[in-house]
Each structure stands twice: as C-alpha cells, then as structure tokens.
Amino acid sequence: MPEPQPGARPADGSTPGAEPDRDPAAADEPTSPPVPSDQPEPSAQPEKPDQPAPSAQSEPPTRPEKPDQPAPSDQSAAAATAEAPAPRWSGSAPVPPPLPRRPAWGESAEPTPPPPVGSPEHQTPVDPWAGVDTGGWDLPSAELPPLPPTVPYPTPPATRQWSGPPAGSVGSHPVSPAAAPRPPQATGPRIPTRPMPPPAPPPVVPKQRRGRRSATPPVAPPPGWQAPKGYVPVPVRRRRRWPWVLLLTLACCCGCPAYYGFPISAQYPVQAALPAQVDDLSLRQDNRSAETAQQLENEVRKEHWLAEDTFAGVYSTSNGKQVTVFGGTGFRLNPESDADAEISRLTERYALDTPESVDTGVRGRHERCAVGRSAGDEVVVCTSVDYGSIATGVFTRLSVVDSAALLATLRAQIVQPKG
Numbered sequence: 001m002p003e004p005q006p007g008a009r010p011a012d013g014s015t016p017g018a019e020p021d022r023d024p025a026a027a028d029e030p031t032s033p034p035v036p037s038d039q040p041e042p043s044a045q046p047e048k049p050d051q052p053a054p055s056a057q058s059e060p061p062t063r064p065e066k067p068d069q070p071a072p073s074d075q076s077a078a079a080a081t082a083e084a085p086a087p088r089w090s091g092s093a094p095v096p097p098p099l100p101r102r103p104a105w106g107e108s109a110e111p112t113p114p115p116p117v118g119s120p121e122h123q124t125p126v127d128p129w130a131g132v133d134t135g136g137w138d139l140p141s142a143e144l145p146p147l148p149p150t151v152p153y154p155t156p157p158a159t160r161q162w163s164g165p166p167a168g169s170v171g172s173h174p175v176s177p178a179a180a181p182r183p184p185q186a187t188g189p190r191i192p193t194r195p196m197p198p199p200a201p202p203p204v205v206p207k208q209r210r211g212r213r214s215a216t217p218p219v220a221p222p223p224g225w226q227a228p229k230g231y232v233p234v235p236v237r238r239r240r241r242w243p244w245v246l247l248l249t250l251a252c253c254c255g256c257p258a259y260y261g262f263p264i265s266a267q268y269p270v271q272a273a274l275p276a277q278v279d280d281l282s283l284r285q286d287n288r289s290a291e292t293a294q295q296l297e298n299e300v301r302k303e304h305w306l307a308e309d310t311f312a313g314v315y316s317t318s319n320g321k322q323v324t325v326f327g328g329t330g331f332r333l334n335p336e337s338d339a340d341a342e343i344s345r346l347t348e349r350y351a352l353d354t355p356e357s358v359d360t361g362v363r364g365r366h367e368r369c370a371v372g373r374s375a376g377d378e379v380v381v382c383t384s385v386d387y388g389s390i391a392t393g394v395f396t397r398l399s400v401v402d403s404a405a406l407l408a409t410l411r412a413q414i415v416q417p418k419g
Helices: 024-028 074-083 242-267 287-303 335-350 400-414
Strands: 270-272 281-283 309-316 322-329 356-358 366-374 377-385 389-396 415-417
Touching (some): 270 309, 287 322, 356 400, 366 400, 377 400, 400 415
Antiparallel strands (some): 281 309, 322 389
C-alpha cells in the first residue's frame, strides 16, 4: 500500500495543517454523516518498520483541533479557502424567521400593560370621608326592649364514626352457579322444515241492526224437485213495523195535548149577558131586584178579582118561584177546586148542609149543590165552574135535581162563546 506523499490533501479535500473557514450559515446547518470510502485511513494501515518516519511538515494532522498545532499563515489560509469545495446537500432547507402573530378575534391590538408593581394591600388606605362634616347624620334611636333569651338547641346524640362496610362484604359478589353440561346431540342429516302457513282470519260476522231478527236463508228444495205446472213463486212480503211506531208517536205527542186542550179551547174565552126571558122565568127590573143584583155583582168582583166580566140578576115565575143567579167570566186553571171554594164561601150565609157533586156531562165542568135556608124558606144553592166561567144559582121551591137542571139551562143562555 502506498504511503501518503508530502503535500497530499486529506480525504475531505482540506489542506493539511489548516481547517477551512466555513460559511456561518452553512456551519449552523446540520450536516449529513460522511460517506465511508473503500480506502482505509492512513492511521489504520500498518506501518513498515524498515522505512523512515516522515517529517513533521509532511505528515498531515489527523486532529486539526489539537492546541499544540501551530497557526497557519495568511497565504495558506487563503489558498485553503479558495480550494474548499461547496458544502454538500444536508437534506434540510433553512428555516425562515417566524411571522408576527395576528391578533385573535376580539383581542386588543394594544399590548397588555404589565401589572402594577405594588399590591394594594401594602398601600396606605385613603379615607373617602376625610374633610367632610358628618356631625348632622346622627339620628336619635329609640330604645328597643331587650330580646327574650333564646332556647338553646338540644345537644345532638353522640354518633359512632362510620368504619366502612364489614370485611366480609368487601369485594364479594354473587357468583352464578356453573351451567350444567349439555348432553351430546346426535348429528345426522338435517331435515328441512316446511314453513307454517299463516293463520286463517276469523270469519266476518255481518252487522245486524238492533231490533231486527237475523234473516234466515231460504230453505233449498230437495234435489230433483220440480214445481207443479202453473206454479208461480211469489216473494214473501216483509212486515214493516215503522208505521205502528209512527202512529204511536203521533198519538203520544199530539193526542194527549188535544185531549186536555180541547175543553179549554171550547170553554175559554166567553162572554156573559142576562136574557130577559128563559123558558117560564122572567128577569125582574124593579128597584129592589136591581139593588140585590148590584150587591151580588160587587161581591163576585171582590172574591174573584181576576174575573174579566161579572153578571147578576133575579128571575121569577108566575106561580111564585124565584131564582137568583150571579157569576163571572175568566180563565180558571183548576175548576174543581174553585167549585169547592165557592160552596164553602156561601155555606155561612145560607146555612148549607153537606154539598154533593152533580154530573154535568161536560168534560172540564164541575158542579156542586147543597140545601140551605134563606129568610126562613128552604133554598137550594148550586155552583157550576169550568175553565172559562163560574155561575151560581139560588132556587126556591125546587129539588136538588131540578135546581141543577135549571142552572144548566140558565148557564147555556147567559154564557156564550166569544166570537
């Protein structure tokens, strides 16, 4: 192997005895590791003992950073700088300096001032009311009575400090029992199962109307049956019930009001007028009879203050019979009770006996008759009341039946429908 000649360059291209001045920017960059060469270093080669050692000037320094090496001259440094190759690619680019940070949204562009050096706890306090006259602010306070002594709270019972769960329950969890081993199942060819058909829907029951019987299907004739010659089938007519229901409804809604409303419409409203002659009875016009009729008419108006019209008169016959009749017109809601009240009013005046009911034959008309005395003579008093009028008659020398019949005749001549 040849020895290094004097003045030869090292493997890195630098001159012996001097280290090239590198660019400051290139010196700061990290360099890639040197590429190993196939030629071994001179220090690693074995030296021949028969050859003399080279001089100190021609021997290249293996460690140029040793302090005992002499400083190179200016000419050698300039030559080394001129002959130094360009720095090899290191694999990284130079990092530019960072840009100034942009302020965040809402952040002030002004820098935050530094905190004050001294804390307010160490400063001297300032009295805000220094130099202010506060002598007029003192207000007289009323003496308050002393508060009653408060009842002390009861001493709570001593509690034992909780020492945690018992030792046996720490970390204990119920353990499920081990599953029993399954018996081995015989393996064999699997038979495909047929899918089950869906369940049949329930039969739909036709809706039936309330109140009607379910229509039964017609009975079919036996097989081979033939109708006789000339037979024509006639459809069976269904029986309808709605007309009977309609008639019953009309009877209830219209029949009841008509039954009770017909007497009222026939007996009210009416008007009264005294005729001069009724059969063999003649109306007396003398002063005494006129005065008696006026007195009776005033009594009727006083007792029946809702009456629309009043009437009174005295009739007599040629054989000495006398009939006094009086009454009034107007609507009456309960004729039966009005007839009983009229007989009760006249009981004391005529000393009447127990009254008896008389059938008038007219629906809605009620009549009462009683025997009494007037001026020492026996009299019969009869009262007839319906929905539109009241008529009372006092009869002499007649029986109860004849008196009731004569009152019906007089009433038919005196009271007439208003029209």
